[in-house]
Amino acid sequence: MDYIDPHIHMVSRTTDDYETLAKMGCVALSEPAFWAGFDRGSAESFRDYFRQLTEFEPKRAAQFGIQHFTWLCINAKEAENVSLSREVIAMIPEFLAAPNVLGIGEIGLNKNTRNESIIFLEHLDLAVKHSQQILIHTPHLEDKYQGTRMILDMLCGDSRIERHRVLVDHVEEHTVRPVLEAGFWAGMTLYPVTKCTPQRAADIIEMYGPERLMANSAGDWGPSKPTAVPDLILELRRRGHSESLIRRVVYDNPLEFFRQSRQFAFTPRSG
Amino acid sequence: MSLPMTAAQVLDREYLELRAKVLELAASLDRLDRGDGSVVDDPRLRKVRAGLELLLRDDASRAERIQLLFSRDYDAGWRQAFGLPPAEPGG
Numbered sequence: 001m002d003y004i005d006p007h008i009h010m011v012s013r014t015t016d017d018y019e020t021l022a023k024m025g026c027v028a029l030s031e032p033a034f035w036a037g038f039d040r041g042s043a044e045s046f047r048d049y050f051r052q053l054t055e056f057e058p059k060r061a062a063q064f065g066i067q068h069f070t071w072l073c074i075n076a077k078e079a080e081n082v083s084l085s086r087e088v089i090a091m092i093p094e095f096l097a098a099p100n101v102l103g104i105g106e107i108g109l110n111k112n113t114r115n116e117s118i119i120f121l122e123h124l125d126l127a128v129k130h131s132q133q134i135l136i137h138t139p140h141l142e143d144k145y146q147g148t149r150m151i152l153d154m155l156c157g158d159s160r161i162e163r164h165r166v167l168v169d170h171v172e173e174h175t176v177r178p179v180l181e182a183g184f185w186a187g188m189t190l191y192p193v194t195k196c197t198p199q200r201a202a203d204i205i206e207m208y209g210p211e212r213l214m215a216n217s218a219g220d221w222g223p224s225k226p227t228a229v230p231d232l233i234l235e236l237r238r239r240g241h242s243e244s245l246i247r248r249v250v251y252d253n254p255l256e257f258f259r260q261s262r263q264f265a266f267t268p269r270s271g
Numbered sequence: 272m273s274l275p276m277t278a279a280q281v282l283d284r285e286y287l288e289l290r291a292k293v294l295e296l297a298a299s300l301d302r303l304d305r306g307d308g309s310v311v312d313d314p315r316l317r318k319v320r321a322g323l324e325l326l327l328r329d330d331a332s333r334a335e336r337i338q339l340l341f342s343r344d345y346d347a348g349w350r351q352a353f354g355l356p357p358a359e360p361g362g
Binding site: 145239 | 342350353
């Protein structure tokens with residue numbers, strides 16, 4: 001089955017991974033800007049990173065028939081440095097016209113601090129001013145519930161935000177309901193230990209239905225599995241779910257969401 | 272939407288996996304007991320014990336309850352506590 005991984009960090013993966021993804025049916029992916037594993041020293045480091053995301057990765061993906069899209073921001077961890085964050089935010093508009101940019105992301109919270117909240121609000125303002133879609137990271141483990149509620153407060157507190165153009169990612173059992181009920185899209189991340197397993201993601205689909213729900217691998221430089229979306233496809237099949245339901249979650253929904261971005265020019269595989 | 276499998280089919284499919292997970296928990300708790308010293312008052316272990324009690328309830332939202340058990344509290348007044356301007360009226 002053709003599928004789209006709406007959240008994966010391919011700069012951290014090998015070219016062999018692109019080949020494996022293509023063999024598994026991945027036809028497109030989107031790569032939000034994120035933390036490199038260390039705090040970068042200057043805004044110029046981000047300029048180089050954004051060039052990698054907008055120039056180099058699309059070419060590497062294309063070798064395997066995968067269409068590469070991306071989102072730009074300074075991530076929540078480095079947002080603790082407010083002055084650096086403001087320099088990066090000021091630079092982002094230079095890249096918004098690149099053909100594979102879908103919007104601003106993955107912005108969000110990490111430890112739910114004041115500085116992270118300030119920079120999150122400034123990213124929202126940037127997105128609104130440039131009519132960009134938004135992809136949001138929610139915190140890890142014990143910080144997730146509190147951080148997700150704070151993020152929803154900030155989103156719902158700004159009437160300029162078009163909720164159907166916002167994806168709140170890394171939802172789990174305790175956060176998916178408020179995200180969907182507020183009218184946002186929700187993403188489930190399939191991680192070996194710290195987020196959703198394919199089995200629990202299938203449970204969430206069964207409990208909430210497929211509307212505005214997606215699944216991703218969030219494959220990166222840490223423990224993660226870039227082929228996790230096919231694991232979910234297999235789990236749903238083993239439970240007896242229809243191909244149309246599975247396709248909606250792993251292909252139709254990402255397409256519906258991404259098509260709201262001006263620059264989303266997707267060519268389906270022929271046949 | 273619903274699960275296309277009956278409860279009996281789910282149990283047939285997952286019994287060995289459930290058994291293995293219970294066994295892993297038991298072995299982890301035994302390992303804690305065999306280690307030098309005591310962690311009986313460690314708040315993390317208290318949460319684990321509270322989680323195990325939650326599992327025994329007849330309630331189809333066990334996973335959500337476990338998640339909330341291991342979560343920090345949310346305070347609706349966080350914005351004021353941070354000294355940030357309030358959300359716009361009606362927002």
